[in-house]
Amino acid sequence: MSYFVNEKGYYGDFGGAYIPEMLYPNVEELRNSYLKIIADENFQKEFHELLKDYVGRPSPLYLAKRLSQKYNANIFLKREDLNHTGAHKINNTIGQILLAERLGKKRIIAETGAGQHGVATATVCALRGLECVVYMGEIDIKRQAPNVARMKMLGAKVVPATSGSKTLKDATNEAMRDWINNPVDTHYIIGSVVGPHPYPDMVAIFQSIISEETKKQLLEQTGSDQPDYVLACVGGGSNAMGMFYHFLADEKVKLVAVEAAGKGVDSGHSAATTALGKEGVLHGSRSILMQTPDGQVVEPYSVSAGLDYPGIGPQHAHLFKSGRGEYVSVTDDESLQAGLLLTQLEGIIPAIESAHALAYLEKMKFTSHENVVVCLSGRGDKDMDTYMKYFDL
Amino acid sequence: MNRINKLFQEKKNILSIYYTAGYPGLNDTLKIAEELELAGADLLEIGFPYSDPVADGPVIQASSKEALDAGMTLQLLFGQLKELRKTVNIPVLLMGYVNPMLQYGVDNFCKSCAEVGVDGCIVPDLPMVEYEELYMDVFKKHGLTNIFLVTPQTSDERIRKIDGLTTGFIYLLSSSATTGQNLQVSDQTEAYFSRIAAMKLDHPTMIGFGISSGETFDKACKFANGGIIGSAFVKSLDPQDLKGSVHRFVEKIRG
Numbered sequence: 001m002s003y004f005v006n007e008k009g010y011y012g013d014f015g016g017a018y019i020p021e022m023l024y025p026n027v028e029e030l031r032n033s034y035l036k037i038i039a040d041e042n043f044q045k046e047f048h049e050l051l052k053d054y055v056g057r058p059s060p061l062y063l064a065k066r067l068s069q070k071y072n073a074n075i076f077l078k079r080e081d082l083n084h085t086g087a088h089k090i091n092n093t094i095g096q097i098l099l100a101e102r103l104g105k106k107r108i109i110a111e112t113g114a115g116q117h118g119v120a121t122a123t124v125c126a127l128r129g130l131e132c133v134v135y136m137g138e139i140d141i142k143r144q145a146p147n148v149a150r151m152k153m154l155g156a157k158v159v160p161a162t163s164g165s166k167t168l169k170d171a172t173n174e175a176m177r178d179w180i181n182n183p184v185d186t187h188y189i190i191g192s193v194v195g196p197h198p199y200p201d202m203v204a205i206f207q208s209i210i211s212e213e214t215k216k217q218l219l220e221q222t223g224s225d226q227p228d229y230v231l232a233c234v235g236g237g238s239n240a241m242g243m244f245y246h247f248l249a250d251e252k253v254k255l256v257a258v259e260a261a262g263k264g265v266d267s268g269h270s271a272a273t274t275a276l277g278k279e280g281v282l283h284g285s286r287s288i289l290m291q292t293p294d295g296q297v298v299e300p301y302s303v304s305a306g307l308d309y310p311g312i313g314p315q316h317a318h319l320f321k322s323g324r325g326e327y328v329s330v331t332d333d334e335s336l337q338a339g340l341l342l343t344q345l346e347g348i349i350p351a352i353e354s355a356h357a358l359a360y361l362e363k364m365k366f367t368s369h370e371n372v373v374v375c376l377s378g379r380g381d382k383d384m385d386t387y388m389k390y391f392d393l
Numbered sequence: 394m395n396r397i398n399k400l401f402q403e404k405k406n407i408l409s410i411y412y413t414a415g416y417p418g419l420n421d422t423l424k425i426a427e428e429l430e431l432a433g434a435d436l437l438e439i440g441f442p443y444s445d446p447v448a449d450g451p452v453i454q455a456s457s458k459e460a461l462d463a464g465m466t467l468q469l470l471f472g473q474l475k476e477l478r479k480t481v482n483i484p485v486l487l488m489g490y491v492n493p494m495l496q497y498g499v500d501n502f503c504k505s506c507a508e509v510g511v512d513g514c515i516v517p518d519l520p521m522v523e524y525e526e527l528y529m530d531v532f533k534k535h536g537l538t539n540i541f542l543v544t545p546q547t548s549d550e551r552i553r554k555i556d557g558l559t560t561g562f563i564y565l566l567s568s569s570a571t572t573g574q575n576l577q578v579s580d581q582t583e584a585y586f587s588r589i590a591a592m593k594l595d596h597p598t599m600i601g602f603g604i605s606s607g608e609t610f611d612k613a614c615k616f617a618n619g620g621i622i623g624s625a626f627v628k629s630l631d632p633q634d635l636k637g638s639v640h641r642f643v644e645k646i647r648g
Binding site for chain 1: 461517
């Protein structure tokens, strides 16, 4: 079975480009050019130079010894939190800004949830001198104030999304509306493996640097490039797809995707998409999404703004349905505790998103020192407010 | 002959009005249809609301949200339209996004449309390829037409394809924009409308997005078989005087 996109833009039953005609020329332009542009030697050179000298890649693969001892396994952390701007998001924005330049676009728009993608987009726009507009849910603007200030300092205009649940889903709607109204000079940098084809594939390709490096580093450190488990958190799913990408074809590597259960899968306050969702169309692709029987999208909930999304990328929907990936969830409480645990055992404060992946270690059974890679997708600076309130620090 | 083809054969300067089902009152859907026909509208587009209407501007976003909050669903809408053909004779299209339709089941949806006398659909985010491969036969089986959108950026080749797939008319967007903005007919827009006219398509055309007054409607009629009004009409609806506000609006457009 193929886990990659086919020539029609689908992963099994999922994917496609469910977009209004107004977006068709933009998306078609991307579809016709993205693979050619990415494959170009000059693009590759520039992309990898920036990843190395500007982002600080390769990010370390760190064997977390005290955490390993606790779980009776070899737990490796892929340190995306050490990237410039503090998360994996910049891998994608570097790739897309270079692509936008080659398409002759002058204006960049983006959506953001936790603000990490917004900051990563504002950063590359500052770097390349392009106009930047970031849409962000009104609620997220309040709970992620430091990131809003960073975006503004970087010269981006931050526009609050005031419709619907006022979070990531609505910020995405607003960005799509902006793109409809500015069809010629604007490139939309989607931050996750969602959206109409070719976005899920394009973002996955840019994030696949995570698993590409991990394989090399594992080989150096353990003598094998084949871990037993790979874990990552999933909102839309971009760090997970980057972490899974080069392991997809190797069925011996078990892929575990951790969703946000919020206050509990059945609490009515959750973002556990595969547990609660059904097949449908959201933001331009056919996937799995949380919705009412009438097909209205349900407002998700998670303590983590980056996982507070009612869908998952179409490639994830395919991995879930085909059984290639195991999709599980942990609650707000479990992830906050896991964040504290990592901080105290290893001296690393993780983003609450990444803490979701760590929290699932608690539920796994290891027998013989299996090699486990966890994608530490971002650092926790932006979440200090939440940690402070929760732990009364 | 179906109601849509008959309309375009018999009339010029066709006025099509869009409104959101279940707005301003949950049970106003049929009443607005009846009043619009009496007031002189030629064609109706009834929007079934969706939580994430990406192609719509603030007015239709707000009316959709209000209708959903009041409890509007597709099932309820088909119930409200059960007696549609007892009082409404002009063609009626349903307009909305693909996800509610998928959850209802496309075959079921088309069957319900046919049962209540709906003539066709406009589903902006249903791609042409998926329509052709998966749903066209279902639409045809139930005698429904599917209306496609064309923007100034749509290629001639694609417009020809759309002309071949539709059985009703072609919906020309005055510009690439979300709904509810003013129509500015620039030289560029005129060139685009003229380009379409010169293509001598098999199907009639209607111009929509940005028509809000008699003047802009007349402009649309100059270049196409008629015009479509949405946001301006929805905004003009007065819950305290529904009938009066519908008639006043149509009179203002018709002049």
